[in-house]
Every structure is written in structure tokens, then in C-alpha cells.
Amino acid sequence: MLTLNQVSRRYGGSTALDGVDFVVPENTYMSLLGASGSGKTTLLRLIAGFEEPDQGTISFNGERIDGQPSHLRDIGFVFQNFALFPHLTVSENVAFGLRHRAHAPVTNETEIKDRTEAALELVGLSGFGHRGVSAISGGQRQRVALARTLVCEPKIVLLDEPLGALDANLRSRMCDELKAIRERLGVSFLHVTGSETEALTMGDKVSVLANGRIMQSDTPDNLFSHPVNAESARHLNAWNILDAELFDRDAARGLIAVRFDQIDVSPTGTVPADRPSLSATYLTGEFNGPTALSFFRASDGTLLQVVDHLSQPRLPELVEGQTYDLHFAADALRQFHGAA
Numbered sequence: 312m313l314t315l316n317q318v319s320r321r322y323g324g325s326t327a328l329d330g331v332d333f334v335v336p337e338n339t340y341m342s343l344l345g346a347s348g349s350g351k352t353t354l355l356r357l358i359a360g361f362e363e364p365d366q367g368t369i370s371f372n373g374e375r376i377d378g379q380p381s382h383l384r385d386i387g388f389v390f391q392n393f394a395l396f397p398h399l400t401v402s403e404n405v406a407f408g409l410r411h412r413a414h415a416p417v418t419n420e421t422e423i424k425d426r427t428e429a430a431l432e433l434v435g436l437s438g439f440g441h442r443g444v445s446a447i448s449g450g451q452r453q454r455v456a457l458a459r460t461l462v463c464e465p466k467i468v469l470l471d472e473p474l475g476a477l478d479a480n481l482r483s484r485m486c487d488e489l490k491a492i493r494e495r496l497g498v499s500f501l502h503v504t505g506s507e508t509e510a511l512t513m514g515d516k517v518s519v520l521a522n523g524r525i526m527q528s529d530t531p532d533n534l535f536s537h538p539v540n541a542e543s544a545r546h547l548n549a550w551n552i553l554d555a556e557l558f559d560r561d562a563a564r565g566l567i568a569v570r571f572d573q574i575d576v577s578p579t580g581t582v583p584a585d586r587p588s589l590s591a592t593y594l595t596g597e598f599n600g601p602t603a604l605s606f607f608r609a610s611d612g613t614l615l616q617v618v619d620h621l622s623q624p625r626l627p628e629l630v631e632g633q634t635y636d637l638h639f640a641a642d643a644l645r646q647f648h649g650a651a
């Protein structure tokens with residue numbers, strides 16, 4: 312188990328990480344979701360030992376690892392841009408880490424060959440060893456980067472936006488493969504990403520990082536259905552977040568959230584009085600195949616989204632520029648105290 316306790320990291324006057332408490336359990340696929348600049352790479356670099364925290368501690372199975380040289384930590388790092396050696400073959404790239412690592416380099420050629428082949432087999436690249444890394448596809452380069460990390464049998468694998476350089480089809484296939492590879496190995500993967508779909512698909516658990524802090528760590532379905540604060544909700548791209556005062560009942564001050572797919576739309580004045588509702592103007596719609604997205608603007612300018620599923624449509628015919636009542640079941644509403 313990897314544990315970060317109150318970890319902070321500043322660069323000059325700006326704070327990249329601010330008292331991060333974070334746990335990666337044993338044998339777990341952990342996703343870390345955060346916007347660009349939220350400190351994801353910094354967090355991974357601190358764990359790997361490429362830099363040190365200003366404050367706080369990092370432990371693995373109860374033993375402090377912060378302050379230890381990077382090469383003694385046995386932590387694997389898959390870099391965002393793969394960082395392969397362009398002039399070496401696939402096998403040479405994978406073997407490089409074994410041959411040249413600062414701690415316990417492997418010199419026995421038979422061992423190097425066997426371990427390299429086993430790592431290539433694990434990532435589905437048996438038979439590709441002799442190829443140059445410029446003569447293989449982006450998805451295959453991603454696997455080489457992974458094999459190069461796995462060949463050293465790390466205790467945990469850190470992946471920095473590993474699917475960012477791949478196109479959409481390849482990305483979803485690679486998602487399944489990463490999960491399967493991790494399950495075969497039994498070590499934890501910590502996968503950082505800016506994509507909520509990727510984080511929710513991949514993670515046995517998902518943490519949300521914002522403003523240098525962990526907002527929530529939860530199972531994907533709990534996080535999606537029960538974000539504990541507005542910042543978590545914002546990262547899921549599925550929740551409307553509104554000032555509670557917009558909402559014409561006795562809501563306390565603060566923010567409320569309602570999921571895109573839990574809002575109904577009716578002509579003004581037709582909503583039963585006991586149902587939470589607010590007035591908003593229809594702007595435009597967007598058709599995405601199985602779902603249709605409708606955009607509204609509330610009286611304070613907040614943009615609202617409503618998702619309709621084609622198999623179970625619930626929205627009336629909407630006219631651009633017309634005002635409607637948006638309403639929802641009382642238990643669909645989440646309330647957050649204070650601003651976030």
C-alpha cells in the first residue's frame with residue numbers, strides 16, 4: 312500500500328500540491344482525475360523520487376520512501392510521451408532498463424533475453440522485438456513503454472496520461488488491456504488522466520485532484536452518483552452546478568447539483584408545486600447518437616445541460632429562445648455547503 316500523508320510541493324510562489332492525503336491500496340487499479348495543471352505529474356514525480364516534497368511523507372507498506380534515491384524505490388514510471396530510444400529496437404528498449412539500472416543491473420544475456428521476451432509477451436508484442444520503435448504504431452509504442460517498465464518488476468506502476476497520445480478507438484482497447492495486464496501482475500497501477508470517462512472506466516477506485524488537493528477518493532459509481540463537493544461534481548462532466556438561491560424553494564445558501572440525465576423539462580407553470588424547479592431559456596440542442604443534449608440558460612446566466620436518452624425520451628419539442636421550467640425529483644438534488 313502506498314500512502315501520501317499531508318504532502319505539499321511548491322514551485323517559487325505557487326503551490327502545486329497542498330497537503331495531499333492519498334492512498335493506493337494493494338492490487339488495485341487506481342485512477343487520479345485532474346484538469347491540466349492540477350498537479351498530477353508532480354504527484355507522480357514525488358512518488359517516483361524524481362523530486363522531493365516540501366512537506367509531508369510518502370510510505371510504501373509502512374516504510375518511508377521519501378528521501379530515498381529514486382532507483383532504490385522500485386517504482387515503475389510510464390511517461391506521457393513514452394520516452395523510447397528511437398534508434399534502438401523494441402527488445403533493446405525493453406532490455407535497456409535491466410542492463411543500465413543504477414541498482415542491481417542485469418548482465419547475464421540469457422536472463423536479459425528471457426525477461427525481455429516475457430515482458431513483450433505480457434503486453435502482446437511477442438515477435439516484435441527486432442523491429443525499430445519508429446516502425447511500429449502508436450499503440451505498440453505505448454506497449455513497449457509499458458514492457459520497459461514492467462521488465463524491472465516494480466512494486467507499483469505510475470502511468471502519466473498513458474492514453475493521451477492514442478486515437479479514440481485504440482484508447483478504449485488499450486484501457487481493457489491495461490486492466491488485464493495489471494490483473495495478471497497483481498501490482499497496483501496509478502493512472503493519472505484528465506478524462507473523466509477514462510478515470511471512471513479504468514479505476515477500481517478514483518481520486519479527484521483539484522487546486523492541489525484530493526477532493527474525493529471513491530469507487531467509480533459512488534463518485535459518479537455521490538460527489539461530496541462541487542469540485543468533484545464539476546470533474547465528472549455530468550452534473551449541473553447551481554447557486555442554491557436560483558432555486559425557488561427554501562434551499563440553504565451554497566451550491567446545488569443535479570445530474571444532466573435527471574432533469575425534466577416542461578412548459579412554464581405546469582410543474583406540480585411540490586417538485587423542485589427553476590426557470591431557464593432553451594438555447595440549442597446537440598445530437599450524439601444514443602443521447603441528445605439540450606442547453607439552457609438560467610436567469611443568473613448559468614449554463615445548464617439536460618441529457619435525453621433516445622430509447623426513453625422525456626423532453627417535449629423545444630423552441631430556441633423560449634423559457635421552460637426545469638424540474639427534478641427532490642432526491643436527485645445534491646446540496647453542497649459553501650462555495651467551492
Ligand code: ADP
Nearest residue numbers: 322325327345346347348349350351352353354
Ligand atoms: P498536471 O500534470 O496535472 O498538468 P503538473 O504537476 O505538471 O500538472 O503541474 C502543476 C503545477 O505546478 C502547474 O501550475 C505547473 O505550472 C507547476 N509546475 C510543475 N512543474 C514545475 C517546475 N518544474 N517548475 C515550476 N513550476 C512547475
Ligand code: MG
Nearest residue numbers: 351352353471
Ligand atoms: Mg502532467
